[in-house]
Amino acid sequence: MLEGKAMVKETDMSPKMQIHAMASASQALDLYDVYDCISIAAHIKKEFDSVYGNGWQCVVGSNFGCYFTHSSGTFIYFALETLNFLIFKGTSS
C-alpha cells in the first residue's frame, strides 16, 4: 500500500463506497506502473462492475477534462499521488 493519501475533490458517493474507490485505486497502483493508466482504470472499473453491477466507467490520468452523465450516488473524482481518478456509473446495464 502506497504511503500517499488520496484527496477527494468531488463526489456524491456514500463514504463506504468512496473508501472502496480509493482502496481500489491504491491497489491498482501497487499492481501497475504509474504510466499504465489504462490498466489502472481497467482494474478499478472491473472491481466496481463485479461488486456494484455493470456500467461503471473509469478515467485515470494527469491531464484531462470531461463532461458526463452519471447515476445518482455513483460519482467520485479524487487525486492520489500524481494521478487523478474519475469513477462513475453511466446508467448502462
Next chain:
Amino acid sequence: MEGAQEELERRSKFLKSLIQKKKTIEQQEQHDHLQHNNVRVRACDMPLPLQNRAFRCARDLLDSMPSKKLDSKRLALTLKKEFDTSYGPAWHCIVGTSFGSYVTHSFGGFVYFSIDKVYVLLFKTAVEPLDHS
C-alpha cells in the same frame, strides 16, 4: 461550316478548362481540409456521419479559442451537449493530453481520436427509465 466547327472547338476547350479548374480546386480543398483538421482516429465504433460531426465540432471550437490554450473542460462539455442534443442521452466526453480509461459503451457509440495535440474520448451509454417506485 468552318465557323461552326471553330465555335465548337472553342466551347469544348472552355468546358475542359472549367472541368480541370474545378478538379484542381476540389483537390486543394480536400488537402486543406485534411491538413487543417489534423484529425487521427485511434479507435472507433461509430457511424461515419457522427464521427465527422465530432471532428467538425472539435475543430470549430479549437479554432475559436483565442488564447490557443487548451480548455479541456469546455471542449468536453461542447461535444457532450451537442451529441446529447442530436443523438439522445447519455453521452460522455473526456478530453486531455494524458489519460487512460476503461469504459463500457453502447453499440455504435464510441470514438477515440486525436486532434492537434489533444486526445478526445466520446462514448455513449444506454439510459434506463427513471424508477418511479
